[in-house]
Amino acid sequence: MADWYAFWLIAPISILSAGAMVLARNAVHAALLLIVNFFTLAVFFLILGSSFLFVVQIIVYAGAIMVLFLFVIMLLGVDRPVPLTERIRGQRWIATVLGLALVLEIGLAVRLGLGLSTGKVPDFSRVNAGGNVRALARVLFNSYFFPFEVTSILLTVAAIGAMLHGRRNIAEEETVDTAVGETAT
Amino acid sequence: MRTPISYFLLVSALLFTIGTVGVLVRRNALIIFMSIELQLNAVNLALVAFSRQNGNLTGQVLAFFSMVVAAAEVVVGLAIIVSLYRKRRSADVDDASLLKG
Structure with a gap:
């Protein structure tokens, strides 16, 4: 039951931070919102029983990659707001409509493939036997x-x-x- | 675990779409690049969710490789943006119109 509350706590933050990132006028604000989004994704990984990727997500993405982004933003000095006027007429509307179509399409595919309210999620503890890191290492260093x-x-x-x-x-x-x-x- | 896996897939779809719209709409090269990162992360979430659904760790391994590729991509992409900025004094992708006749 805890994962249910965690999901509904984190999912709105994830979607809203991503939307605000795309709409942000200031590149530094966009980078900070993206860091928030990366942390929410890390929590999703933890809910899904992937503790190794949880840690890697925080270290690699929220740590290394975003520091690199902020470094380049500061280096270039492009942290001033940019004009948001359209150069191609109707570009934003067309992009939004295409985006909505993509969401509906993926949603339909998920509904047809998995069903939207499959109650039973298979047990993962047998796969993660001995810890997620050990199980992942066994797969990574044998097959891959x-x-x-x-x-x-x-x-x-x-x-x-x-x-x-x-x-x-x-x-x-x-x-x-x-x-x-x-x-x- | 009571949360259906399909919910995670829907969140992943929404994040991917927001990233796609960001790539289509924004003109600052850095924000376009961040949107691409968002798309990569959304796909990672879908991979991990499918790994959970199928009881198989291959999806997590693939997400791990995707993170490695994303790190390499960020390094090269930011270097390209920096060298573009040095040449054009702007991070706006519309200003990079060298091939325009």
Whole structure:
């Protein structure tokens, strides 16, 4: 029964913070609301019996990724509000209508696939025997060991790519600055 | 556990849709990027919910990999946004119209 109360406490916060994130004019406010949303998702993971992903969600998303976001926002200084006028006419209405259609479509698919009020959720304690971390490690390092190793290559390539993008080329910067017509500060 | 799994899937669908609308509507590259993160997280929630429904940990492993890919994606994407900002002095995606004839 506790999960029922936790769900109905957390779900509105999750949806509202996500909606406010999309509507926020200030990028810093959007980032903070997204952190709230990540925490609510972590609680969902805990309700669903996935304590490892609960911790990883908080450490990786709410910790590392959002700090990176805030760092870039502060670095670029784009924390001033932006004008919200439309450049393509009717873009917002069309996007909202398409979004509603997508929600209805997924809702219909869920209703057809699982049913909206299936009372019995299968027992998870046998799967999580010995703790969620141990059970997950057993699956990860047996069946999915090769993909796990491949992610190390992915992370290395991502780090090299970020380094190449962030590199400041002095000659290139001068030409760009004169082309834009601004003096470098 | 009394909460039906389908409720989690509906929350996931709503979050994914909010992220999609954010990508379609906003023009600040950083907020578009945050909306993409929201979409990735919504899919993670669906994966974990299905893992619970099927009594199988594969969905959680897939959500874990998706988090790793999201971390790599954030690193590269933010680097692209920073270099775009250096060139155009703006994080507005409409200003990045180099290919416009």
